Amino acid sequence: MIALLEQIISDCAHYPSQGHVATYIPELANVDPNKLGIVVSLEDGGVFAAGDYREQFTMQSVVKPLILLQALMDSSIDTVRALVGVEATGKPFDAFNYSDQALTGAHINPMINTGAIALCTLIRGDTYPEKFARLLALTRKLSGNPELDVDQAVFHSEKLTGNKNRALAYMLKAYGMISDPVEEILDCYFRACSISINCCDLAKIAHIFASHGVHPATKEPLFPAEYAKYVNATLATCGMYDGSGEFALTVGFPAKSGVGGGIMGVIPRRMGIGVFAPSLDKHGNSVAGVQALARLSQAMDLSIY
Amino acid sequence: MIALLEQIISDCAHYPSQGHVATYIPELANVDPNKLGIVVSLEDGGVFAAGDYREQFTMQSVVKPLILLQALMDSSIDTVRALVGVEATGKPFDAFNYSDQALTGAHINPMINTGAIALCTLIRGDTYPEKFARLLALTRKLSGNPELDVDQAVFHSEKLTGNKNRALAYMLKAYGMISDPVEEILDCYFRACSISINCCDLAKIAHIFASHGVHPATKEPLFPAEYAKYVNATLATCGMYDGSGEFALTVGFPAKSGVGGGIMGVIPRRMGIGVFAPSLDKHGNSVAGVQALARLSQAMDLSIY
Amino acid sequence: MIALLEQIISDCAHYPSQGHVATYIPELANVDPNKLGIVVSLEDGGVFAAGDYREQFTMQSVVKPLILLQALMDSSIDTVRALVGVEATGKPFDAFNYSDQALTGAHINPMINTGAIALCTLIRGDTYPEKFARLLALTRKLSGNPELDVDQAVFHSEKLTGNKNRALAYMLKAYGMISDPVEEILDCYFRACSISINCCDLAKIAHIFASHGVHPATKEPLFPAEYAKYVNATLATCGMYDGSGEFALTVGFPAKSGVGGGIMGVIPRRMGIGVFAPSLDKHGNSVAGVQALARLSQAMDLSIY
Amino acid sequence: MIALLEQIISDCAHYPSQGHVATYIPELANVDPNKLGIVVSLEDGGVFAAGDYREQFTMQSVVKPLILLQALMDSSIDTVRALVGVEATGKPFDAFNYSDQALTGAHINPMINTGAIALCTLIRGDTYPEKFARLLALTRKLSGNPELDVDQAVFHSEKLTGNKNRALAYMLKAYGMISDPVEEILDCYFRACSISINCCDLAKIAHIFASHGVHPATKEPLFPAEYAKYVNATLATCGMYDGSGEFALTVGFPAKSGVGGGIMGVIPRRMGIGVFAPSLDKHGNSVAGVQALARLSQAMDLSIY
Numbered sequence A, B, C, D: 001m002i003a004l005l006e007q008i009i010s011d012c013a014h015y016p017s018q019g020h021v022a023t024y025i026p027e028l029a030n031v032d033p034n035k036l037g038i039v040v041s042l043e044d045g046g047v048f049a050a051g052d053y054r055e056q057f058t059m060q061s062v063v064k065p066l067i068l069l070q071a072l073m074d075s076s077i078d079t080v081r082a083l084v085g086v087e088a089t090g091k092p093f094d095a096f097n098y099s100d101q102a103l104t105g106a107h108i109n110p111m112i113n114t115g116a117i118a119l120c121t122l123i124r125g126d127t128y129p130e131k132f133a134r135l136l137a138l139t140r141k142l143s144g145n146p147e148l149d150v151d152q153a154v155f156h157s158e159k160l161t162g163n164k165n166r167a168l169a170y171m172l173k174a175y176g177m178i179s180d181p182v183e184e185i186l187d188c189y190f191r192a193c194s195i196s197i198n199c200c201d202l203a204k205i206a207h208i209f210a211s212h213g214v215h216p217a218t219k220e221p222l223f224p225a226e227y228a229k230y231v232n233a234t235l236a237t238c239g240m241y242d243g244s245g246e247f248a249l250t251v252g253f254p255a256k257s258g259v260g261g262g263i264m265g266v267i268p269r270r271m272g273i274g275v276f277a278p279s280l281d282k283h284g285n286s287v288a289g290v291q292a293l294a295r296l297s298q299a300m301d302l303s304i305y
Helices: A001-009 A060-074 A077-083 A113-120 A128-143 A152-161 A165-172 A183-192 A200-208 A225-238 A242-251 A285-301 B002-011 B062-073 B077-084 B111-119 B130-141 B152-161 B162-173 B183-195 B199-210 B223-237 B241-250 B287-300 C001-011 C060-074 C079-081 C111-118 C128-143 C152-161 C163-174 C182-193 C198-208 C225-238 C243-251 C287-300 D002-011 D059-072 D075-083 D113-120 D126-142 D151-160 D163-174 D180-193 D199-210 D225-236 D241-250 D286-301
Strands: A039-042 A047-051 A196-198 A255-257 A261-265 A273-278 B037-042 B047-051 B195-197 B255-257 B262-267 B270-274 C037-042 C047-051 C196-197 C255-257 C263-267 C271-276 D037-042 D045-053 D194-196 D256-257 D262-267 D271-276
Touching: A001 A039, A001 B152, A039 A285, A039 B111, A047 A128, A047 A200, A047 B111, A047 D075, A047 D286, A060 A077, A060 A113, A060 A128, A060 A183, A060 A200, A060 A225, A060 A255, A060 B047, A060 B241, A077 A113, A077 C079, A113 A165, A128 A183, A128 A196, A128 A200, A128 C196, A152 A183, A165 B162, A183 A196, A183 C060, A196 C128, A200 A225, A200 D037, A225 A242, A225 C225, A225 D126, A242 A285, A242 C225, A242 D045, A242 D163, A255 A285, A255 C163, A261 A285, A261 C111, A261 D262, A273 B037, A273 C152, B002 B037, B002 B047, B002 B287, B002 C255, B002 D194, B037 B287, B037 C079, B062 B077, B062 B111, B062 B130, B062 B183, B062 B199, B062 B255, B062 B262, B077 B111, B077 B223, B111 B162, B111 B183, B130 B183, B130 B195, B130 B199, B130 C287, B162 B183, B199 B223, B199 B262, B199 B270, B199 C037, B199 D241, B223 D225, B223 D241, B241 B287, B241 D225, B255 B287, B262 B287, B270 B287, B270 C060, B270 C287, B270 D241, C001 C037, C047 C198, C060 C079, C060 C128, C060 C182, C060 C198, C060 C225, C060 C255, C060 C263, C079 C111, C111 C163, C128 C182, C128 C196, C128 D180, C163 C182, C163 D045, C163 D163, C182 C196, C198 C225, C198 C263, C225 C243, C243 C287, C243 D151, C243 D262, C255 C287, C255 D262, C263 C287, C287 D037, D002 D037, D002 D286, D037 D199, D045 D199, D059 D075, D059 D113, D059 D126, D059 D180, D059 D199, D059 D225, D075 D113, D075 D225, D113 D163, D113 D180, D126 D180, D126 D194, D126 D199, D163 D180, D180 D194, D199 D271, D225 D241, D241 D286, D256 D286, D262 D286
Parallel strands: none
Antiparallel strands: A039 A047, A039 A273, A255 A261, A261 A273, B037 B047, B037 B270, B255 B262, B262 B270, C037 C047, C037 C271, C255 C263, C263 C271, D037 D045, D037 D271, D256 D262, D262 D271
């Protein structure tokens, strides 16, 4: 297994040059584009790692499945569905392309920024710091890493430069889809995006989605199986932005990428994967990360299709 | 002339029932929908008024030509053109329909909210209160009414509920088209929309655009003719929202409407018109106002086409 | 198994009243909206049927996975990918929403009409009747039913009224994506849509996609596994039109619906399903068919997510 | 006057290099890009010409105002308005960007291809050759040139390559906006686009629109003034494609351009202009033609705004 992972890392070493690291905040731009790490968490409890797997990076959009899960746990499937839709929009992650008629939940999904911002309001908590604390606690619990925390420099940069997200949030507010103060909601959202993590944490979180909410080691049920299936199905259709269809063909399992360079891969009933490689393709997905997952999928016959 | 205006008022009395007053803030919703006033300011200095011409209302989008004029006067034609385009977008006044690629000036024009908000930044002034003071002074000067002022109740309501405009402004900021603090720019924009005016003021302002910047009585040149033509041409193609083409056919001169119910009509080299009737059609234009202008255009052969 | 299917049929009997049969051609409108049939083809060779499973209906869009498969078999994955994309468009099956810039393969996918029409050109054959003959032969082979044939009345109606498809085809031609005569390509496409089939045929075809090209009984490899995965992955992200995301959540496996009322469900490595119920929801998917599949998925734990 | 025109021609000699001649059919591509001719037809009957004013070119979209006029004359304003709208769409002349909901007249206007194709059906005549004969007769009458005729080579090329127009026409048919055979309607439309003309003819046609249907010399009323205003107003808002707003600012009167390089300029109540210069800008408007008109407008104070 380790040999396979190392072979894959070696085979994918040239891919970062085909993309670019995200540059919208200096903290993301300063990363070494050639880093590549991968961790797989197997059914039998084995965890295998290779490459730059200890590298820390911020979750960015990889946190969206966790926001969705927390919203499902704290509200209900019906409440979540009433607020945000589930269809792929054919739009990139920050698309600003709503028609002149009223914006409705049907136009957005939990894997685009607008949908994830809206879902923050469904997390339980009297204040947004409380809501974020719940989300962080869940992320720590699923990863088994109580040390996980916000990268403050990234968080402050996101907050400073996040005007497109402000625009999206005010649009949600204008159409009555959220009612709390925009800056408080965004504070929670930006903190969530700024949680610092590594491939190992990611693989463990992915594994719990794969095992439908049951902790693979302790067998403790952490959340209902139907929530896991809700998240996994959403990842399969919308998790890789406008590259979701391509990813289904070439890799073939639910996954979520973030512009920090991470990808979380979920092979239902079987395993979880965490990958990190910060150079991104035109869709905002990790170039080397996608290639590594394609090779792993091929080698281990991981496609669910 | 008075007889003609009174006949028109009488003929148009039933139109308000075909529309609805704007309701997005209570101050606009509380107006009597059946009010209808009209004032024409003629070449020879004659000013004729009929109906509810003394009624005060807020300018709303009718202030857009004045924002454009002030921006032209304080910056230059080139600077204005570099920031906002001039093409009709085929989108309503608050359209939120920008593609996923970078927003550019070519996507907006000075007669939609996004464009007018952007143009506020080109008004001279160290602070936004200073910029607004200049705009108010210009409006007072063109109308010859030094009493013109902001309707504070409307202003505060606009500020409270203006989340769609916040979304538009943050989008401008996200794409680097504005750099000042959004709330300060919007404060200026909301104040401008909330200037209280009547048909008589509006007719006089219109007349100065018609006379290409020269005060009809004093013959004082208030601004260059090319700025007047810039504004008038923009009104002709984009002044009546998505009803601009229809208005060109049935009325036939540059005009600007606002959701407060006002319409400013400019007959170049000839006269200015102010109309007020708060019941709006689906495009956001005054129903009775458009009908009154169509009758007046027919009777006085005002179409420029 | 039979008891389960019959229970499902009984439970779903009231759903047809929530939709409407397709009416764009009289032949589709004349069908009894309350028909409901289901067939499952299991791994062990067992085939179970219930309800109106003998009812014949035309494939309509259910033929799209077969057009895609034939194009893959006769050209190659690279050629297919060069012509049509794989991303969900967020547009209904007959969307006509291409931007003013050149149309490219990236804007379409094999499960919308434009993509399927384009793929007809990649089927081997000197003439379009020859191409269609290959497609029909493949459909007969996969279903194990050598009697399958075109419903001539439906075909002639499609041809007569198919102007939206003509528009789509001429657009493909205008952008250089197809070069053969439009009417010849459409003749092949309309014939394909008009193949008459029943749930049993559909379940058997589905089963071969599920078994990755290997005939479940004879174990004969009919086409490469990678083509099956290509088709299945495409169905998972785009097979149910704008209801694909919803279907992934509530049912959870690759499927393709047609406005004739059929749905083909593929549970990879496990089983094939054919359903027929002609009353359609707003997305063009069989109302009772989707509900029956949701119940079956729940009862047999068929979700792949 | 001649001196002014010659000065303008000389000043604009370098503009053709900033654009490109249309190349979609060989007949258009073969033209000399540096040709530049201009003719003005004045109120007092004077006609002045300069440059390559004798050059023949095909009308292309310049024929659209004539199609609109003939439709108005043969049907009525109400019938024309019921079929096609009047709003600028913010889309180029061949935009293919209709939403998934039903296409309606409100989405199109007489100055884009879709609208002009639809209007051909409203011309009187039992057959499309008869309809075209009426349109040609009108064009000959307005230009005072009984020799005007179709350039057969251009017509046949248009017919051969006009697949985008076929797509637009089938879309109109699919939505029930036209019912006659598409190829017959397009035959009429392609012939209309292929009428060969020169600047002098164009200036005379323009002059009759300017004089509201009255022949400037004979004073014969050729069509009602309200039809002229309908056409002129439509040209003012939509005549120069996506450059209509820009043209209103820099030139300032109703005009229609065609990809053959012609522009017809209408100064209501005052004069008609014909320009020819085949090198086009990104909107499809003649580069040197627009510049020549801007200079002429400036020199003669022709802006109507």
